[in-house]
Amino acid sequence: MxxxxxxxxxxxxxxxxxxxxxxxxxxxxxxxxxxxxxxIGESGSGKSTLMNLIGGLDSNYSxxxxxxxxxxxxxxxxxxxxxxxSTVGFVFQSFNLISHLSILxxxxxxxxxxxxxxxxxxxxxxEILSELGLENQIxxxxxxxxxxxxxxxxxxxxLINNPEIIIADEPTGSLDSKTTxxxxxxxxxxxxxxxxxxxxxxxEKVASCSxxxxxxxxxxxxxxxxxxxxxxxxxxxNASSNQKRFKFFGIRGKNLGIISAVKLSxxxxxxxxxxxxxxxxxxxxxxxxxxxxxxLGNGVKTYFNKTMNNYVNPLVIEANMPSDEDDETIxxxxxxxxxxxxxxxKSFEDADIQKLSQxxxxxxxxxxxxxxxxxxxxxxxxxxxxxxxRLSTISSNITESNLQEGSLPKEGEMLIxxxxxxxxxxxxxxxxxxLNILLGQKVVKTELTVSGIENxxxxxxxxxxxxxxxxxxxEKIYLDNNSTLKPNVMYLDxxxxxxxxxxxxxxxxxxxxxxxxxxxxxxxxxxxxxVTYVLSAIAAISLVVSAIMIVVxxxxxxxxRTKEIGIIKAIGARRKDIRRIxxxxxxxxxxxxxxxxxxxxxxxxxxxxTMSNKLFNINLVIIRRVYAVFGLCxxxxxxxxxxxxxxxxxxxxxxxxxxxxx
Ligand code: ADP
Ligand code: MG
Numbered sequence: 109m110x111x112x113x114x115x116x117x118x119x120x121x122x123x124x125x126x127x128x129x130x131x132x133x134x135x136x137x138x139x140x141x142x143x144x145x146x147x148i149g150e151s152g153s154g155k156s157t158l159m160n161l162i163g164g165l166d167s168n169y170s171x172x173x174x175x176x177x178x179x180x181x182x183x184x185x186x187x188x189x190x191x192x193x194s195t196v197g198f199v200f201q202s203f204n205l206i207s208h209l210s211i212l213x214x215x216x217x218x219x220x221x222x223x224x225x226x227x228x229x230x231x232x233x234x235e236i237l238s239e240l241g242l243e244n245q246i247x248x249x250x251x252x253x254x255x256x257x258x259x260x261x262x263x264x265x266x267l268i269n270n271p272e273i274i275i276a277d278e279p280t281g282s283l284d285s286k287t288t289x290x291x292x293x294x295x296x297x298x299x300x301x302x303x304x305x306x307x308x309x310x311x312e313k314v315a316s317c318s319x320x321x322x323x324x325x326x327x328x329x330x331x332x333x334x335x336x337x338x339x340x341x342x343x344x345x346n347a348s349s350n351q352k353r354f355k356f357f358g359i360r361g362k363n364l365g366i367i368s369a370v371k372l373s374x375x376x377x378x379x380x381x382x383x384x385x386x387x388x389x390x391x392x393x394x395x396x397x398x399x400x401x402x403x404l405g406n407g408v409k410t411y412f413n414k415t416m417n418n419y420v421n422p423l424v425i426e427a428n429m430p431s432d433e434d435d436e437t438i439x440x441x442x443x444x445x446x447x448x449x450x451x452x453x454k455s456f457e458d459a460d461i462q463k464l465s466q467x468x469x470x471x472x473x474x475x476x477x478x479x480x481x482x483x484x485x486x487x488x489x490x491x492x493x494x495x496x497x498r499l500s501t502i503s504s505n506i507t508e509s510n511l512q513e514g515s516l517p518k519e520g521e522m523l524i525x526x527x528x529x530x531x532x533x534x535x536x537x538x539x540x541x542x543l544n545i546l547l548g549q550k551v552v553k554t555e556l557t558v559s560g561i562e563n564x565x566x567x568x569x570x571x572x573x574x575x576x577x578x579x580x581x582x583e584k585i586y587l588d589n590n591s592t593l594k595p596n597v598m599y600l601d602x603x604x605x606x607x608x609x610x611x612x613x614x615x616x617x618x619x620x621x622x623x624x625x626x627x628x629x630x631x632x633x634x635x636x637x638x639v640t641y642v643l644s645a646i647a648a649i650s651l652v653v654s655a656i657m658i659v660v661x662x663x664x665x666x667x668x669r670t671k672e673i674g675i676i677k678a679i680g681a682r683r684k685d686i687r688r689i690x691x692x693x694x695x696x697x698x699x700x701x702x703x704x705x706x707x708x709x710x711x712x713x714x715x716x717x718t719m720s721n722k723l724f725n726i727n728l729v730i731i732r733r734v735y736a737v738f739g740l741c742x743x744x745x746x747x748x749x750x751x752x753x754x755x756x757x758x759x760x761x762x763x764x765x766x767x768x769x770x
Contacts, residue, residue, distance in 0.1 A: 109177050110138040111304050112162065112273060117171035119157055119327075131157045132169070133327040141272070142338050144299035145306045146315035149324035155308045156277055158324070162306065163275050164192045165678055165763045175273070186682070193222060193680025197266030201278035203258040204675045204767065205250035205265075208379035211237070212246040215264045218679045220372070222269065223362040236264045240294060256287030263294055265679070274298055276307040280314055292317050300338045364685040366692075373692040380665070387661055388700035391654040391747065395705030395739045397647035399731060400712060405640025407730040409633055416629045422608055424505040425600040426623035427464055427615045429454040455594035460620075464598055467614045469607040475579050475595035476501045484546035487528060487575060489539060494531035498574040499545070501582055503599040506562065513537055514560020521559040523576040529561050531573070537561065543575070547589050554585055651742070655750040658697060662690065662754035666761075673758050674766025683759040690758050694751020695744060702743030706736045 119132035131154045139145055147155050160166040161173060164180055167188065173180050180191055205214045213220075215237060216229040224232075237243055240260045250258055259279060266274055276295065280288040292314060299305040299319065307318065315321045319338060323331040377384045431454070456464075456475070465473045478500040479485065485496040502517055514537045517523045522543065529536055536558045543554045556577060579595075586593040598620075602611055612622055621627060666673070673686055713729040720728035 113138040113174040115172040119169040144318040145320045146318040147308045147322050153324050154327040159277050160764050189682045194269045196273045197271040198678045199262050199266050199276035199279045201281040203262045218268050220368045221364050223365045274305045369688045369692045391701030392705035394650035394654050395743045396708045399709040399735045399739045401644040401647045402735045403729045403731040407728045409636045411726045422605045425611045427598045428621040470600045471603050472601040474503050474599040476597040486544045488542040489532045494528045496575050497572045501579040502576045512561045512563035517559040522556040525562045525574045528573045655746050658750040666754050666758045670766045670769045674763045677763035687755045687759040690755030694747045698744035698747025702740035
């Protein structure tokens, strides 16, 4: 059985519409191991076309092309890739080395595509390169070699997977006569060792060195002469060791691994370093804006919540009755207050108190009463008078830390805030003051001692003239005037801060409201969230821009590297491998953009916070780790999605046409 047999091969090229060009006409020929065949013929006679068919680069023909008795026209795509990868080796006139890869990488790439381990790859490549006298050149780039050396590298690359057939399309066409002889000698050696070498040439001199000369004209074989036979010294060696080797690389070899793909991509990207740096910076801007917008929202929210909770005892949870009117929210705008009595809140009944006290982790429950009004309550001292906008009972909510002066009120005492104290002349701690409460239609006067000055809640609550007294004292005042005090606020105490959120949640679940501060905080948080998301969405528009940028740059890259893609395909890369290399590049761009974006965000955060700390004593921008991770992921996903289109285009390139590209 012949190694390679062509039966009735016909090949037509489509020219335009239904116009076809008959390039190979009824070719019947067979070749054997250990032959060095020269194919000669005029330019345009169909030599390259024939080589591409034999090499499995072009499957669009009729007839049978048998290799070891197997018709390669009937192979599945995957098998055909494997055939190119391990059964044939290609050598081209123009060397077709990949310029940005070292000699070693150029030679090993075919093994990289088979996912052979790095160590094995290098060992095998060094072996072959030193056989061809190139052991000192392995770290050079192709441009640093002479033509003869380049062609020897190309031969080494063709031999790396130990193929049975070497196809050389005018391998000496670009070489001077001295190096031509060197390369011929090498090809002869290869044939002598039992391979089939088919070489296209123009030169009669070159042809005369081969064992057989096939003449082709106008797509037909016009002569086929055997000149001599190599002594088949190879048979022994070949049958045992080489066959085993062939199995190792050809059959057990897998496909391009992810890590190799990343390494290849990195080498490609290094070649166009400036472009890729700018691309990454461009991509990072969108990521950075989104991260910064989210972080700005977070910073503002954090600042607000901290301010709101600064003076609140975290161990006390406030519960309020919801008002009758569903839509009536807490109205903080003092100027709109018209009614003297604003407390339209319902009171807590025993059943409510019962329900609240049963919440888990509540250690104590306190009754409270708060009256917010204009004109109904006031304080008199030493001929001076102050309105009380808020008259409230004291609870554990107010602690020593809220006091500016004095102590918390005991029985018969009251706590007033700074603005009330100022109104009464300032020096009132320890003094007796008169509290006037409007109860029903009459004003009730009670003498109380000022125990201290409260200064809690920051600016917000200090403008509200407030006084605090014990629940029992207020209850007594009501009782003395034939009235009953019902709590309109309940304070739930707990033992550990960690229970607070859960208790707050439960209070809401039972249908009560939290403290006015809590309600305001959550309202404000919601507002900031909306603004943050809107701003982030606007910032995200720049992500679309960077996606388009990546698509464009990668399309350009595919066009630039068409030839390289053709070479890799000729060596046996599958579509999937090509796609993988490009998607990997997109992935790396995504990683770089993301990392630059995150790092830049942190730097900008530092800058802004330094400034805002100087001016307002706050951190305006607070990046959370999830934002950084989110930014990085978004960057990678967008890049990879954008890379898919160009990668597909690259994968679909026709190898024959790509190789013809200059
Ligand atoms: P050569 O013997 O010089 O290598 P080729 O095999 O490259 O010749 O080409 C054989 C013939 O087929 C030429 O006439 C060429 O014009 C034609 N041909 C080659 N490739 C194509 C193609 N892609 N489309 C149309 N015609 C082609
Ligand atoms: Mg040609």
